[in-house]
Amino acid sequence: MYIGRFAPSPSGPLHFGSLVAALGSYFQAKANHGQWLVRIEDIDPPREMPGASALILRTLEAYQLEWDGEVVYQSQRHQLYQDQIESWLTSGQAYYCQCSRKEIKQSGGFYLGTCRDKHLSGDNPCATRLRMTHPVYEFVDQKHGLLTIPKALADEDFIIKRRDGLFAYNLAVVLDDIDQGVTEVVRGADLIEPTGRQISLYQMLEQTPVTYLHLPLALGDNGLKLSKQNHAPAIDIENPKPALIEAMHFLGFEMDKAICDASLAEIIAWGEQNWHLDQLPNTTEITPRFSKRPR
């Protein structure tokens, strides 16, 4: 059974880039007769916007993207993450690290395992790192084929819990995808780089990794990724059709006037039937046409 998911972080309302990820993961799940789950990745409160989780869900409803099962919130799953960290600390796979960002920068930007054998107790504020025993230097993407990961990045003992006590994205995402039975991850191309680390985690956990499909990334006029941090505008929740059609064009659908004039439900059903990976643009970055128009 195919299980896909859309996993937004509630740092702001849904913008065009997140709509592309929602639609791409939705169509891919439906085309594979699978389930489409929604998980709210609220593990970084300082970067969150109050009310964003509820707004994101309302927006998905307005776009008639219906998810399967209950919405999962990462903020309610700390125990799962902490238990895994403790098991790795006990086995020696994870360790505490006191190095500052500045010190790591001075040693060339990558962490070289300075605290690996120091056996720090974790009493003082410390980050927790994972001893990298299964580095992943390449992986196959369903659209882009073989993608490579820089060696220094793949080899690094990366952080699984931050010094400020927050759980790291890579850890939470993999533990949740395993726990929820996810079989394929469809998301924006900005997340190609951490994929190697995520596959390393599957290997350390002795689990079969998911397959990956990275969608073209929507860039704004300034060439930057459309993101909540870059203040990408929220998509219209009252009148979803224009952004829906724009996002479907972006995903490579060729839509004639008849389908553009159809109802929201009809457009989405048509998208489910006509979704093919071949139509997806090959590039990992594209400027959406709408951004050329004055806003």
Ligand code: GLU
């Ligand atoms: N929560 C991540 C984001 O909003 C996406 C995680 C994922 O799809 O793996 O950027």
